[in-house]
Amino acid sequence: MKNIFILMFISVFLISCGNDSKVIKSEKNVQLFDLIERVEPPNWWVEMKTKNLQILVYGNSISDLIPKIDNSNVMLNSYEKVKNENYLFLNISILDNAKPDEIEIDFYRNSVLVDMRIFNLLEREQNASKVEGFNNSDVMYLITPDRFANGNPSNDDVKEMYERPNRENNRGLHGGDIQGIINHLDYIKDLGFTTIWLNPILENNMKKSSYHGYSITDYYKVDPRFGTNDLFKELSHSAKEMDIKLVMDMIPNHCGSEHWFFKDPPMDDWFNNQSEFKNTSHRRETIQDIHASEIDKKEHADGWFVKTMPDINQKNDKMSTYLIQNTLWWIEYAGLSGIRVDTYPYSDKDFMTDWTYAVMNEYPIFNIVGEEWSDNPAVISYWQKDKINHDGYVSYLPTLMDFPLQISFAEALLDDFNWGKGFVKPYKTLASDFLYPNSNNLLIFPDNHDMARFYTQVNNDIDLFKMGIIYYSTMRGIPQFYYGTEILMNSDENPGDHGLIRTDFPGGWPGDKINAFNGNGLTNKELETQMFFKQVLNWRKSNEVIHNGNLIQFAPKNGIYSFFRILENKMVWVIFNRNTSSKTLNTSRFDELIKNNEFANDVLNKKRISISETISINGKSALILEIE
Numbered sequence: 150m151k152n153i154f155i156l157m158f159i160s161v162f163l164i165s166c167g168n169d170s171k172v173i174k175s176e177k178n179v180q181l182f183d184l185i186e187r188v189e190p191p192n193w194w195v196e197m198k199t200k201n202l203q204i205l206v207y208g209n210s211i212s213d214l215i216p217k218i219d220n221s222n223v224m225l226n227s228y229e230k231v232k233n234e235n236y237l238f239l240n241i242s243i244l245d246n247a248k249p250d251e252i253e254i255d256f257y258r259n260s261v262l263v264d265m266r267i268f269n270l271l272e273r274e275q276n277a278s279k280v281e282g283f284n285n286s287d288v289m290y291l292i293t294p295d296r297f298a299n300g301n302p303s304n305d306d307v308k309e310m311y312e313r314p315n316r317e318n319n320r321g322l323h324g325g326d327i328q329g330i331i332n333h334l335d336y337i338k339d340l341g342f343t344t345i346w347l348n349p350i351l352e353n354n355m356k357k358s359s360y361h362g363y364s365i366t367d368y369y370k371v372d373p374r375f376g377t378n379d380l381f382k383e384l385s386h387s388a389k390e391m392d393i394k395l396v397m398d399m400i401p402n403h404c405g406s407e408h409w410f411f412k413d414p415p416m417d418d419w420f421n422n423q424s425e426f427k428n429t430s431h432r433r434e435t436i437q438d439i440h441a442s443e444i445d446k447k448e449h450a451d452g453w454f455v456k457t458m459p460d461i462n463q464k465n466d467k468m469s470t471y472l473i474q475n476t477l478w479w480i481e482y483a484g485l486s487g488i489r490v491d492t493y494p495y496s497d498k499d500f501m502t503d504w505t506y507a508v509m510n511e512y513p514i515f516n517i518v519g520e521e522w523s524d525n526p527a528v529i530s531y532w533q534k535d536k537i538n539h540d541g542y543v544s545y546l547p548t549l550m551d552f553p554l555q556i557s558f559a560e561a562l563l564d565d566f567n568w569g570k571g572f573v574k575p576y577k578t579l580a581s582d583f584l585y586p587n588s589n590n591l592l593i594f595p596d597n598h599d600m601a602r603f604y605t606q607v608n609n610d611i612d613l614f615k616m617g618i619i620y621y622s623t624m625r626g627i628p629q630f631y632y633g634t635e636i637l638m639n640s641d642e643n644p645g646d647h648g649l650i651r652t653d654f655p656g657g658w659p660g661d662k663i664n665a666f667n668g669n670g671l672t673n674k675e676l677e678t679q680m681f682f683k684q685v686l687n688w689r690k691s692n693e694v695i696h697n698g699n700l701i702q703f704a705p706k707n708g709i710y711s712f713f714r715i716l717e718n719k720m721v722w723v724i725f726n727r728n729t730s731s732k733t734l735n736t737s738r739f740d741e742l743i744k745n746n747e748f749a750n751d752v753l754n755k756k757r758i759s760i761s762e763t764i765s766i767n768g769k770s771a772l773i774l775e776i777e
């Protein structure tokens with residue numbers, strides 16, 4: 150009698166709240182409905198160091214459900230209700246010696262089993278914890294997935310998503326996808342790249358500008374316009390087979406305003422300024438500034454990046470746990486070789502310590518690169534692992550983007566070489582390397598998806614452009630180039646226009662008249678630049694002296710600047726002449742390093758030259774000399 154009453158009660162309740170859940174199975178004490186919409190993370194793996202998980206369960210009015218797990222591999226320690234009745238948080242432990250298994254989580258209401266979900270405990274791939282992160286033996290190719298190649302035109306327009314494709318709009322969806330990248334891995338490898346970093350690929354179901362990927366609306370799902378989770382994993386595996394590492398772009402600071410958990414947050418402090426939009430002041434330096442006021446610190450840290458990107462509150466323990474688990478899940482699921490972290494100093498800095506610790510603890514030789522867009526090496530170095538900071542702040546972030554070098558080197562190419570100008574600028578930037586615990590672990594780059602194309606920065610001067618490519622390919626650190634740099638893609642029309650910077654790669658779309666993948670329709674200058682990239686990067690690939698060699702620089706004089714990379718008995722000398730005319734360099738000033746060596750191998754011109762007295766170097770050019 151009692152059970153019948155309960156079942157009738159549920160039916161009435163479901164009808165009255167308009168829930169479309171259907172009865173799946175009906176028997177004594179079991180009445181299954183489709184109540185649970187989300188279980189996140191959706192699965193885990195055995196033999197990971199992270200064994201205590203908090204599972205977010207989401208569904209319509211589910212907070213009164215009683216979860217139960219009866220399994221010898223997993224223990225349900227506790228469960229928590231929060232303010233919003235659509236959430237339950239389950240605290241589970243994966244037991245020592247747990248075996249791969251399908252874990253059944255049962256949900257009861259008034260002693261009746263009303264829903265169940267399978268939580269898979271999977272076996273890890275071989276050596277999953279020993280995945281090698283990108284490092285200074287690598288060169289990174291940055292791709293904006295919507296703009297590189299359309300490998301699957303059938304996913305260009307996904308009707309369940311808000312935004313329609315439109316190639317006429319440079320801020321619209323153009324159809325590029327993960328399949329397009331898989332199709333062209335051979336092109337990337339052939340150029341000499343060993344790592345690819347993709348701008349974010351998770352779901353961005355936003356009403357406009359969803360192409361760039363920085364407004365995530367589901368942290369566990371690849372955007373269907375780019376492909377599926379399985380296809381992303383396939384990309385990672387295919388790349389690995391070709392010795393190409395995959396770096397995923399992650400954004401712990403904010404999500405998109407169409408994110409399901411922003412529209413229906415579990416509690417009042419899931420986001421910062423949750424009830425009312427407040428813009429960040431962008432005053433990142435308040436983090437290091439010993440004179441900063443409290444209001445300035447708060448206005449920077451808790452404000453939103455833009456109105457469509459709510460600021461995540463990582464000081465909330467449940468949110469912090471959610472983000473950390475999500476990151477570990479993607480590394481393990483896809484077999485990633487690295488993470489690039491967007492807007493690093495906008496997140497709560499103590500959370501970033503916990504987050505980087507969790508990742509590096511689980512994957513000790515992994516790599517993570519953070520974006521701190523500052524021209525000041527003191528500010529950048531604050532975030533690097535092992536830095537002893539004035540305020541005691543501890544970080545586990547191995548790599549940072551070297552914006553100070555990018556900014557000063559761009560100026561060097563454009564300036565004349567008078568006192569304090571030209572190469573003196575990057576020379577001085579490098580002289581600040583003492584601030585870094587590990588300056589060899591900096592990501593160095595001439596441009597990225599957020600700044601004027603490098604060819605535009607140097608006013609379409611091919612000589613200056615090549616000097617830049619040589620500089621970044623031989624300097625300490627991990628070089629990164631943006632897709633299309635190898636064919637002189639520019640943003641001349643409107644240098645800082647994001648849509649224009651991220652122009653479609655020619656040959657990536659059916660019917661393209663120019664195809665940079667096979668060279669059809671490229672100008673001679675573009676073809677030569679592709680060849681130049683191939684030559685320099687493939688030479689770099691096998692030269693450990695460039696990866697790990699000590700760096701010795703010589704102060705610029707008369708428009709000539711040079712540095713040496715030295716490892717054991719191998720030495721590479723890179724010389725830049727910023728003058729417009731050819732110069733003769735007296736080599737005696739460099740005797741402390743070249744000693745009695747009389748000859749060097751001129752890598753770019755493929756000849757042996759004498760270095761015993763003078764070297765001749767053309768105007769606006771660079772030389773790479775190998776001395777053994």
Ligand code: CA
Pocket residue numbers: 299300301302303304305324325326374
């Ligand atoms: Ca497509």
